[in-house]
Amino acid sequence: MAPPTLDAVLTGLARDNATGSVRVGKEGTVYLTRGRVSYAESATTPGIEELLTASGRITATGVRGVRQASGPEADGGDLLVNKGVLSRGELEFSALGATLDASFFLLRSGAPRCRFKDGDTHWLGAHWFFDIPGLFRECERRTEQLERTxxxxxxxxxxxxxxxxxxxxxxxxxxxxxxxxxxxxxxxxxxxxxxxxxxxxxxxxxxxxxxxxxxxxxxxxxxxxxxLPKRKAAGPARDTPARPRPPQADPTDVNLLIRLRDALEAL
Amino acid sequence: MIGIEGCLSEVMSIPGALDAILVEPISGMAILGKGVPDPVRSAAGLTETFRAALEGVAMASPEGTVRIDDMIITTETSYHLIRPIEMAVQGTLLICLRMDLERSNLALARRRLCTITDQLTDQLTAQSTAQSTAQ
Known part of the structure; x- marks a missing residue:
């Protein structure tokens, strides 16, 4: 029997009001808090650690420090706010952004084996909550948006x-x-x-x-x-990566110019 | 300092507010709305509006590029206020507010949006934040 898809696993956990993490094969992890998704990370997308570092507000070492200092109650996000790295609103905004980004790629990843770990939390803590149908709808909207573009x-x-x-x-x-x-x-x-x-x-x-x-x-x-094209017997050198296009002239234009010149000369 | 939900409540407490929505304009996603019947649709429309304004105004500017502080659109019945906020980690967030034309004060609303923006990104000193939260 094929393993259940991530959609089915998440829908089931939402019904059970579960708190914990779902490891999605080697692709990433989804964290749930009382049946709602509070964080997700994917091997494809930059996680909160990388986003924080790229923003220049904190160094990679700084992030590691906060991560290690965060206790079992997952208060890493609060530590970041208290240290003045970012505001509460910015923390929520970046957590929700990273979660959606990761979810989008995780939900597209077919049906890898999912493993649920009851009670597991992410060091950042829970700062934004997506109900499962809402998360699916947003990921669907994103797929449609890509197609439309x-x-x-x-x-x-x-x-x-x-x-x-x-x-x-x-x-x-x-x-x-x-x-x-x-x-x-x-x-x-x-x-x-x-x-x-x-x-x-x-x-x-x-x-x-x-x-x-x-x-x-x-x-x-x-x-x-x-x-792709085969080399011609006495073709021009093809080893230059830049391929300036030959000027494209319409022969009828040349004829028109000749006629114009003749007409002008006849005046 | 306020969070995203607090930000939306503050925006809705502006006199004359009819509805409001917070939008992530790069993906066009509705983050949180109040009084908005179809948030997905509103978010898509407001993202388009903001992007069109950015591009159009950029073309009409001698520098060829602009940073919008806020947008005001006046219709027969309401004002639409759109204010982009630079967030530290994930780019921009749009605050979009619709206000009753008769019952609102545009100047006041713009000032309030400014303050709310500062509270959301923690641009105020600790003292004035404490004061405004106490209000």
């Missing part, structure tokens, strides 16, 4: 490669899109970039799809193009 998952797992030249003369970017393009080194995937920038993986995926829809990313056909 750019209906292809083609670029989701590939290195982000910006086009070398704009199709037009002007482009408008959001702050997140800008960061993404600056950080893109043609080897990092959207998930790699999210981690590097300390941004939610979902937001990065969405930005990648927006950039793709705007024609600012090289799609795979173009990335592969230099490798």
């Amino acid at each position: 750019w209906p292809s998952a083609e670029l989701d797992d590939r290195p982000v490669v910006p086009v070398e030249r704009l199709g037009g003369g002007h482009v408008l970017l959001t702050a997140h899109q800008w960061e993404l393009l600056v950080a893109a080194d043609s080897t990092a995937t959207p998930v790699d970039l999210a981690r590097r920038l300390g941004r939610p993986a979902y937001a990065t995926l969405l930005a990648v799809r927006e950039l793709a829809a705007a024609g600012l990313l090289a799609v795979q056909a173009e990335v592969d193009a230099p490798a």
